[in-house]
Amino acid sequence: MSAPAPSPLAIVDVDPGRAPARQDEVLTGAALAFVAALHERFTPRRDELLARRAERRAETARTGTLDFLPHTAHVRDGDWQVAPAPAALEDRRVEITGPTDRKMTVNALNSGAKVWLADFEDASAPTWENVVGGQLNLIDAYERRIDFTDARGKSYALRPDAELATVVTRPRGWHLDERHLRAGGRAVPGALVDFGLYFFHNARRLLDAGKGPYFYLPKTESHLEARLWNDVFVFAQDYLGIPRGTVRATVLIETITAAYEMEEILYELREHASGLNAGRWDYLFSIVKNFRDGGAAFVLPDRNAVTMTAPFMRAYTELLVRTCHKRGAHAIGGMAAFIPNRRDQEANERALEKVRSDKDREAGDGFDGSWVAHPDLVPVARASFDAVLGERPHQKDRLREDVRVTAGDLTAIDSLDARPTYQGLVDAVQVGLRYIEAWLRGLGAVAIFGLMEDAATAEISRSQIWQWVNAGVVFPDGRTATAELVREIAADELDAVRAELGEEAFAAGRWRQAHDLLLRVALDEDYAEFLTLPAYELLP
Numbered sequence: 001m002s003a004p005a006p007s008p009l010a011i012v013d014v015d016p017g018r019a020p021a022r023q024d025e026v027l028t029g030a031a032l033a034f035v036a037a038l039h040e041r042f043t044p045r046r047d048e049l050l051a052r053r054a055e056r057r058a059e060t061a062r063t064g065t066l067d068f069l070p071h072t073a074h075v076r077d078g079d080w081q082v083a084p085a086p087a088a089l090e091d092r093r094v095e096i097t098g099p100t101d102r103k104m105t106v107n108a109l110n111s112g113a114k115v116w117l118a119d120f121e122d123a124s125a126p127t128w129e130n131v132v133g134g135q136l137n138l139i140d141a142y143e144r145r146i147d148f149t150d151a152r153g154k155s156y157a158l159r160p161d162a163e164l165a166t167v168v169t170r171p172r173g174w175h176l177d178e179r180h181l182r183a184g185g186r187a188v189p190g191a192l193v194d195f196g197l198y199f200f201h202n203a204r205r206l207l208d209a210g211k212g213p214y215f216y217l218p219k220t221e222s223h224l225e226a227r228l229w230n231d232v233f234v235f236a237q238d239y240l241g242i243p244r245g246t247v248r249a250t251v252l253i254e255t256i257t258a259a260y261e262m263e264e265i266l267y268e269l270r271e272h273a274s275g276l277n278a279g280r281w282d283y284l285f286s287i288v289k290n291f292r293d294g295g296a297a298f299v300l301p302d303r304n305a306v307t308m309t310a311p312f313m314r315a316y317t318e319l320l321v322r323t324c325h326k327r328g329a330h331a332i333g334g335m336a337a338f339i340p341n342r343r344d345q346e347a348n349e350r351a352l353e354k355v356r357s358d359k360d361r362e363a364g365d366g367f368d369g370s371w372v373a374h375p376d377l378v379p380v381a382r383a384s385f386d387a388v389l390g391e392r393p394h395q396k397d398r399l400r401e402d403v404r405v406t407a408g409d410l411t412a413i414d415s416l417d418a419r420p421t422y423q424g425l426v427d428a429v430q431v432g433l434r435y436i437e438a439w440l441r442g443l444g445a446v447a448i449f450g451l452m453e454d455a456a457t458a459e460i461s462r463s464q465i466w467q468w469v470n471a472g473v474v475f476p477d478g479r480t481a482t483a484e485l486v487r488e489i490a491a492d493e494l495d496a497v498r499a500e501l502g503e504e505a506f507a508a509g510r511w512r513q514a515h516d517l518l519l520r521v522a523l524d525e526d527y528a529e530f531l532t533l534p535a536y537e538l539l540p
Contacts, residue, residue: 009036009183020132025139026197027132034239035181035196039188042232046174046189049225056221056257061293067407068260072223076263081328082273083245088166088211089115089274091393092330092369093385094378096165099124099445100134103148105141106156109164111375112382116165120194121172121218122282122455124444127539128180131190135197138167142205166211168250171195173219174228175530192232199236199247207246214248214274219282221257223264230269247272250332254279254456255286259316259410262323275330275368278317280308281456287413288463292470292527297414299471302424303460308334308358310416315409321366322400330394333362333370337451340376351450352380359384368394373445373452420468422475428461429489432522433497435461436531437514440538455532462531465522483523490515513538 009032060066068076095115098104108116118138124130140146141158148156158164171194172178177187195215203213217229233247251258251265253276258265266273284306291298300306308317317333324331336355341348355372359381362370368389372381389395431448435458438446446453468481479485494515498506517538521531528534 008032009039009181009188012180012182014128014180020129020136022136023132026135026201031197031200032181034200034236035188035193036183037239038192038196038232038236039183041235042192042228043186043189045228045231046191049222049228050175052224053221057290060257060290064291064294065407066256066260066290066411069264072261072264075267078267080267080270082266082270083248084328085274085330086212086248089168089214089248089330092275092332093389093393094381095168095332095369095371096375096378097123097335097371097373099130100137101130102133102137102146103150103156104445105137105146106148106158107375109141109167110156110159111165112163112378113165113372113375114369115168117216117371118167118169119444120190121170122444125439125442125539126172126176126178126190126536127442130442130444131178131180131193135194135201138169138198139201141167142202142209161209166214168214168216169194169198170216170218171198173530174225175219176532176536179536195232196236200240203236203240203242203246207242212246212248215250216277217249217251219255220251220253220265221255223261223268226251226265226268230272233272245271248274250275250277250330252277252279252282253316253320254282256283256290256410257286259283259319260407262320263327266323266327266329270327273327273329275332276320276324277332277371278308278320278334278367279456280313280334281460283313283316285456285459285463287411288460288467289527289529291411291413292467296471298411299420299467299473300413300464301416301418301420302427303457303464304427305418305424306416308361312410312412312415315405315412317362317367318365318400318403319405319410321398322403322405324368325366325396325399328396330368330396331366333359333367335371335373336377336381337373337453337457338377339374339447339450339452341450347450355380356384360387363388366395366398366400368396420464420473420475420481422477422479425465425468425475425481425486426489426493428465429486429518430493432458432461432465432518433490433493433511433514436518436535437510439532439535440510440513440517442539459531462518462522466527469523486523487519490519510538 094113096108096111096113097117100118172190176190178190178193179187181188199213206212237244249272321331338351363384434448435453473481521528
């Protein structure tokens with residue numbers, strides 16, 4: 001608390017007449033001073049690390065390779081462990097993900113999952129209302145003053161505290177600024193806004209409840225970025241007079257560069273580390289991004305053809321389990337995005353069987369838990385992990401010393417038999433268009449064709465379009481991926497949406513903007529690092 005007084009934050013571009021209800025309860029003077037202190041101390045380092053990302057990407061493009069870091073071999077060879085898990089995070093066999101809107105907050109906490117990933121990132125479009133309202137919903141949940149009544153009049157309320165999921169909050173990635181909060185003439189990183197407001201308002205009340213401020217860290221690309229987060233945690237705990245080590249962080253290994261630094265990432269966070277998670281779609285997006293100049297060897301097939309049993313994906317997930325258990329951390333598996341359909345029992349059962357198979361594989365491989373996107377999938381995933389864990393909270397004793405993964409194994413994309421198809425291109429355009437349109441209306445988690453889609457699936461969709469066009473992929477039916485073909489498919493899809501919705505509903509949406517943005521991020525010669533960066537400029 002003895003640090004120099006930070007620059008005051010200014011709330012900008014917010015119409016006073018349209019400010020979120022109860023905004024002042026979140027944006028108190030003390031909370032904003034804390035966020036300003038984080039911004040003043042850590043944003044310059046964030047900027048340096050973003051520049052370092054660009055440098056590394058250029059080096060990867062030049063060499064076409066990635067490798068484990070020679071100068072951190074002593075970390076990989078060392079004898080160390082992360083801090084023991086707190087009681088609230090000891091058993092993580094099923095985790096449900098979703099945005100922090102009021103209905104999801106109640107349903108996720110009541111879902112029967114051990115953990116709820118309360119998402120300010122990929123499942124949330126960062127409108128000012130969502131940013132502030134999400135914080136308020138979490139505060140209300142901890143104060144047990146949250147409920148929800150849907151359009152049909154059905155009411156939702158929280159179950160007893162002992163039955164609620166433990167909250168693990170995911171702030172935005174380092175790359176995205178919050179344009180509505182500025183200090184010294186520049187925007188505050190969204191990551192520091194989301195973390196800072198949540199930590200300031202809830203850290204103490206969570207400790208009093210026998211839990212703590214727990215976080216998922218997205219889009220991490222290196223151990224230096226993990227080091228920055230660790231320093232943020234230390235500063236935040238000292239600022240509020242909370243014991244160091246109270247924070248716990250689980251890092252999503254959803255970039256190809258981070259896959260080569262798993263042990264180093266855990267080491268940097270070891271006082272605050274809880275585990276690692278295997279994120280599928282962002283991981284594939286990252287491969288396209290980093291090797292987009294790599295030629296045919298790095299061209300991915302249709303996204304649904306890249307299952308977790310693909311050799312390079314299996315290498316990544318098995319290395320993650322081995323790394324976590326070697327260091328005493330939880331290994332958390334990937335997403336089951338299927339949305340149950342009670343009107344088509346046959347299709348429903350086929351999809352559920354795929355979910356069961358996927359979760360059985362993860363539990364058998366040594367994962368300690370896994371993600372689902374819908375409450376109906378909680379018992380399915382739980383059954384898979386119950387069968388392996390029984391009454392044990394995890395299986396960290398399975399060290400997976402049989403796993404041997406080389407640097408080349410992680411990027412052996414050309415070992416896949418599958419190839420891109422024309423239908424895969426159509427699917428990518430359809431998902432990209434429909435998701436971006438919903439995102440521009442403030443929705444970050446969107447049901448599309450029976451799957452819960454978020455920004456990560458939109459990223460892999462537009463990235464594959466870009467990759468296939470730039471590689472001149474020839475599909476099995478003889479057609480070639482060209483910008484003209486993509487524009488034709490997008491125009492047809494726009495017409496199909498108009499026919500599906502009707503003129504009035506179509507005009508009320510943001511379909512033309514979504515169409516134009518998709519073509520921009522999928523076809524521009526200069527590949528956009530994240531589609532959410534230009535998309536954010538279009539949010540109200």
